[in-house]
Amino acid sequence: MVKAEKPLSAAINGAVNGQEAAFDPSAPPPFKIAEIRAAIPSHCWIKNPWRSLSYVLRDAMAATALLAAAIHFDSWFFWPFYWAFQGTIFWAIFVLGHDCGHGSFSNNSKLNSLVGHILHSLILVPYNGWRISHRTHHQNHGHVENDESWVPLTEKIYKSLDPVTRTFRFTVPFPIFAFPFYLWSRSPGKQGSHFNPYSKLFSPNERIDVLISTLCWVTMFTLLLYLSFVIGTIPMLKFYGVPYMIFIVWLDVVTYLHHHGYKQKLPWYRGKEWNYLRGGLTTVDRDYGWINNIHHDIGTHVIHHLFPQIPHYHLVEATKAAKAVLGKYYREPEKSLPIPFHLIKYLVNSVRQDHFVNDYNDIVFYQTDPNLYFLRPKFK
Incomplete structure (x- = not known):
């Protein structure tokens, strides 16, 4: 086994003046995942398809009402309001499709697939291609090489x-x-595309599923192009293009902050140091104020990562029940004002500081390239 990199917390800990050493988030937890599972009430595992569909109806009605209002007012006073809220609804729609991909939407796989394809195709996400790569992410969370x-x-x-x-x-x-x-080319160091059935992301028996999702994506993209010719490019950008970009911002910011930007450096693992529980405990819960309800409590992320089968409408209760077991391994999210501006500093600081991890150790923490933003080479 390769020796673990010394965590950042060790630099500020030590039994100074007889005080207890600082908590080391990379230490193996003193509990098992079965203990967390047992602490969660049994009803939190129950999936109600009618309740799940009611959230789909809620988001569809909100998106339709916003579109109708934009058509009615059609003024530059209203457009920023429309873009912000419609983009957020697109993000909420994505989260419901995400639940379909996990099977937490219902116990009916056909219903999950149908709803997931409709919701994700509407916002230009290849449902099965993304679903499979996201499954890989959950199965390997916190692993340097295998996470997605x-x-x-x-x-x-x-x-x-x-x-x-x-x-x-x-x-x-x-x-x-x-x-x-x-979606098109994955991350640096990884090959494949979420649209290509023959990508390394997918096994041979998943190729038909990926092809179906890619065809749905192409159909939606073609429809958007057709509407651009019918009503004009600028109106389509205002009605769909800008909200789509707001949705992308939401997706990238939320998913990044689930795994980065905590006030204490969190570990990443490889080799024998990694296991499913330790990887899942590196995730971070976030509070988004009143937006929590709009985007289906996706910020309640630790329990979701450990148990993705739990429906989103039970995540808050399940998290409260699990805290007694998790102890210091659960990091209470900073409370948000009505709009979560407090998260900007964590995003910016993390992007500026969390650049790479070393190539060898089994427990690693992000390191910073101090010369990244200067016009001179970092490495000699």
Whole structure:
């Protein structure tokens, strides 16, 4: 086993003046995942398809009402309001499709697939392609090489990036528009596309599913092009294009902050140090104020990562029940004002500081390239 990298917390801990050493988030937890599961009330595991469909209806009605209002008012006073709220509803729609992909929407796989394809295709996400790669993310969360979502760059891969790519990747706001590029070509160091049935992301028996989702995506994209010719490019940008970009921002910011930007550096694992529980405990819950309800409590993320089968409408209760077991391994989210502006500082600071991890140790923490934003080479 490769020796673990010394965690950042060790630099500020120590039994100073007889005080207890600081908590080490990379230490193996003193509990098992079965203990967490047992603490969660049994009804939290029950999936109610009618309740899930009611959220679909709620989001569909909100999106339709916003579109009707935009058509009615059609003024530059109203457009910013429409873009912000419609983009947020697009994000909420994505979360419901995400639940379909996990099977937490209902116990009916055909219903999950039908609803998931409709919801994700409407916002230009290839349902099965993304569903499968997201499953890989959950199965390997916190693993340096095998994770799939916002996986850290190793030092070797980081050094291989050209200066322009490196700077753009670690300069806000560019990373918060990354999702469409990720769908097409994944992250640096990984090959494949969410649209290609023969991508390394997928097994041979998944190719038909991926092809179906890609065809749904192409159908939606073709429809958008047709509407652009019918009503004009500028109206389509106002009605759909800008909300779509707001949705992308939501997706990238939320998913990034689920795994980065905590006030204490959190570990990533490889080799024998990784297991499902330790990887899941590196995730972070976030509070989004009144938006929590709109985007279906997706910020309640630790329990979701450990038990993705739990419906979103039970996550808050399940988390409260699990806290007694998790102890210090659960990091209470900072309470948000009505609009979660407090998260901007965590996003910006993390992007500026969390650049790469070393190539060898089994427990690693993000390191910073101090010369990244200067016009001189980092490595000799």
